[in-house]
Amino acid sequence: MPPRNLLARWTELFVHTLIESGVARFVVSPGSRSTPLVLALAGAGIELTVVRDERAAAFFALGMVRVTGRPVAVVCTSGTAPGHYLPAVMEARASRLPLLMITADRPGELHGMAAPQTAAQDHLFGAHAVGYFDLGTPDPAPAALAGLRRVAAQAVLRSTYPEAGPVQVNLRARKPLEPGPDESPEGSALDATVAALLARPCPAAIAPAMAPHPSAVAALDAALAKSARPLFVCGPTVHLDPARAAEIAGLAERVGAPLLAEAGSQLRFGAAARGVLDGYDVVLRSPGAVTVAPSRPIGTTASTFATFDKASCTLLKSSMRPMSSAPMKPPPNRASWSLPLAE
Structure with missing residues (x-):
């Protein structure tokens, strides 16, 4: 040619x-x-x-x-x-x-x-x-x-x-x-x-691996340990590695927390789906602690989530950037943490 x-x-x-x-x-x-x-x-x-x-x-x-x-x-x-x-x-x-x-x-x-x-x-x-x-x-x-x-x-x-x-x-x-x-x-x-x-090989552009900070893990452990009624809410995700999904499902099982996964969450699929609740309006009435992973819930779950006035909340994120233009401020009488964890 x-x-x-x-x-x-x-x-x-x-x-x-x-x-x-x-x-x-x-x-x-x-x-x-x-x-x-x-x-x-x-x-x-x-x-x-x-x-x-x-x-x-x-x-x-x-x-x-x-x-x-x-x-x-x-x-x-x-x-x-x-x-x-x-x-x-x-x-x-x-x-x-x-x-x-x-x-x-x-x-x-x-x-x-x-x-x-x-x-x-x-x-x-x-x-x-x-x-x-x-x-x-x-x-x-x-x-x-x-x-x-x-x-x-x-x-x-x-x-x-x-x-x-x-x-x-x-x-x-x-x-x-x-x-x-x-x-x-x-x-x-x-x-x-x-x-x-x-x-020649393509220029290498390799991102460093992200890992949970020890203080974030300790804070999450403390929040779950003192909760009588823990609850896990899983918002929408993109492709989720099966091993990561198994870790989230396993943690929920160990602490006795119902695992609520929205329609857009990849936790609804694969082996982890066995422990997922579909109709969960009843268990949302009075939780003791809420763990949201890996993103903030949307739709009716989000509006119900915002009404909790006695539950502590732990939001697991891969960065500290707010997920929307609205300030990340919890409702009155509810403690909140935002823990930077790896995706």
């Missing part, structure tokens, strides 16, 4: 790095400016789903994240297209779901001159995204190509650590967008550089 042009090789290197970094599924909403990305994905032999509407595509991707627990990428063209991702981005941030928004963009010289399908896409999702990376326009310099690979790996890591959430990656593309041949000496040199980079 003859050497291909810079844009084709740039997007190929980017896509392969995302895949090597753990992104196994992509949801594409077709458009002109994202053509190089889609062609690179098609050539990579990866699982690719086409959803024409960007809003629907983003929520479809969130469903994939909830099932697999792995980052999923959505790809769209420039202009107003990425704006339709916003509702799903807000959901991903609130639910701590690793979603990558790959937004194709026009080059800098087309901004500010009324070019069609051109909008300011920098930090488009503002505070709703946990990260933003701008790849700039393709550059054949070896250092720029190596940097592209590093940034792609960093973007995937940021979507999962220190707290999972949506990350935008903006890629500016100049025409021609099609992968035409480039048989010049520069094209051959570019081809060799990209091939050498792909032959």
Whole structure:
């Protein structure tokens, strides 16, 4: 195969790095400016789903994240297209779901001159995204190509650590967008550089392991020990490791606590589901201690939970960031702890 042009090789290197970094599924909403990305994905032999509407595509991707627990990428063209991702981005941030928004963009010289399908896409999702990376326009310099690979790996890591959430990656593309041949000496040199980079291992982006703090474990143990009627309420979760589910169910059994799992909790499935209560309005009337793991309950459970006026509450979280914009303040006459534990 003859050497291909810079844009084709740039997007190929980017896509392969995302895949090597753990992104196994992509949801594409077709458009002109994202053509190089889609062609690179098609050539990579990866699982690719086409959803024409960007809003629907983003929520479809969130469903994939909830099932697999792995980052999923959505790809769209420039202009107003990425704006339709916003509702799903807000959901991903609130639910701590690793979603990558790959937004194709026009080059800098087309901004500010009324070019069609051109909008300011920098930090488009503002505070709703946990990260933003701008790849700039393709550059054949070896250092720029190596940097592209590093940034792609960093973007995937940021979507999962220190707290999972949506990350935008903006890629500016100049025409021609099609992968035409480039048989010049520069094209051959570019081809060799990209091939050498792909032959090397992907840049390692490894998150440190999180572990419970001893003081948090001691506080939880003390709260459960002095409770006559402990109660475990399990809110919605993404993919939950069976071993972790067994640990939660085992702890509830040891302390004699009913285990209430909402419809969105993965504790309703697998071996741990044997100890889960479905109809639990009766046991919610007067608990002595409430342990919420790993996220705050929603729906009618949350409203009932808020009326407890004599129960102590222990909220198990993976970070100290509030899970909503509302202040985390307990009702009157109820003590509360927020214990940072590993997910």
